Amino acid sequence: MPKTITIKQSVYDELMGFKKDNESFIELLERLIKSQSKKESLTLLRGSIEFEDKEELLKEIEKKR
Structure with missing residues (x-):
């Protein structure tokens, strides 16, 4: 089941720098x-x-522990 997360703009910008062409965020x-x-x-x-x-x-x- 997909989950939605919120990240800071600065983190998003850093992730974009690591992301390869045609690579999804997941x-x-x-x-x-x-x-x-x-x-x-x-x-x-x-x-x-x-x-x-x-x-x-x-x-x-806690359930998984």
């Missing part, structure tokens, strides 16, 4: 995530992403 994000450890990825994204429903996200994380 492909870019998957490539970036696979290129680093999960902890490093989360650390880099901290403060850059704004979730629509944080409470629901936290509940999902």
Whole structure:
């Protein structure tokens, strides 16, 4: 199920610099995530992403633990 996230304009601009021609944003994000450890990825994204429903996200994380 697709999820919507909100990112700062500055983060979007940086992502555009990493994006290859004909590469979708989901492909870019998957490539970036696979290129680093999960902890490093989360650390880099901290403060850059704004979730629509944080409470629901936290509940999902707790279920998976």
